[in-house]
Amino acid sequence: MPELPEVETIRRTLAERVTDLRIEEIRLIWSSAVCGWEDQSFETLVTGRQIKTIDRRGKYLLIRLDKDLTLIAHMRMTGRLNYYSETKEPEKHTHVVFRLEQGEVHFSDTRKFGRIQAIPTPLCLSGSSLGKLGPEPLEAEFTPEVLKERFGKKKLSIKAALLDQHVLAGLGNIYVDESLFQAGISPERGVDTLSKLEISILHRAIKNILQAGIDAQGTSFRDYRDANGEKGFFEQDLQVYGRGGQPCKVCGQTLERIRLAGRTTVYCSRCQR
Structure with missing residues (x-):
């Protein structure tokens, strides 16, 4: 998608x-x-x-x-x-x-x-x-405080919360997995367990990953093309998404592949706590 x-x-x-x-x-x-x-x-x-x-x-x-x-x-x-x-x-x-x-x-x-x-x-x-829809994650108005407010008191995994378009608009499976990896947060963590510092780190990671995806003109695995019919090239920068069973590019640990929030989820159990 x-x-x-x-x-x-x-x-x-x-x-x-x-x-x-x-x-x-x-x-x-x-x-x-x-x-x-x-x-x-x-x-x-x-x-x-x-x-x-x-x-x-x-x-x-x-x-x-x-x-x-x-x-x-x-x-x-x-x-x-x-x-x-x-x-x-x-x-x-x-x-x-x-x-x-x-x-x-x-x-x-x-x-x-x-x-x-x-x-x-x-x-x-x-x-x-x-x-x-929730707030736009690349707008200046989207701050760590806004992210914390959007999470509220939900009893959800962080993966499920970030996939919810009512919480935050625009993220899907690719960019949630990549943002959580960059932030060093396990997708299984409950949003109610995140500290203020972790939310700030996650906020920065979301912005960084989305901007990198735009700079690379998106990720093309199968169907996606831009209006000119061209593929994106962010696939070459992916750290975890689609790489279950392969070694982590940072620590070498075999990446875990699980089912979470109805979606295939890949993460590094060593880098993401």
Whole structure:
């Protein structure tokens, strides 16, 4: 699933291509991939609108159109938004084609979990799941004190808490495992056992890992590509994620692979206490 660094990379590469372009036509190949607003169809709402800006909130892309309309795109597990400078025949798993003044944007999704919702911009928070998201971890307002407050008195493992988008927006399995490794904290620790110092160290690790992921244009194992169809290269920097049974790059201890919070979790029992 694209996480914050991947979605931010898609946002940047797509914005470079489509900002200020008008959507001239929409071709729906699988209509369930999109959602209109009230009794107005997606095609009716979106056709003829100009793309003004592209923002991000957690793992969601917010494509701002003129006349106060926003497209909320969630890639889920395997969704992609790819830009093509010329007309291109849709591939097998392409569900929506946006024909622009210059080029096309194709929304494809192998597993069909991703969605694009059209919604009046003033209602983005009240009319969608965006209003329930936790803080953005790369914003200046996200401090160690805010992280502690978001944990509250939960009786959860730190892995489960960080995966909860209501606690903190944008993290998934890759960047939670990597953040916990850098912070030296076991994913099995309860959030209520973390000291003030450990929360501060974890806060710094989350910011460092997410920024490194963005700098590397994301992590590509299977499906993720940016809007230009390019892979990210953060995979080469991964310390624990996907490396269960291999030696820790820091201490040489064999990395543990367990099931935690419904997800495969990899960590070093020596480096992470």
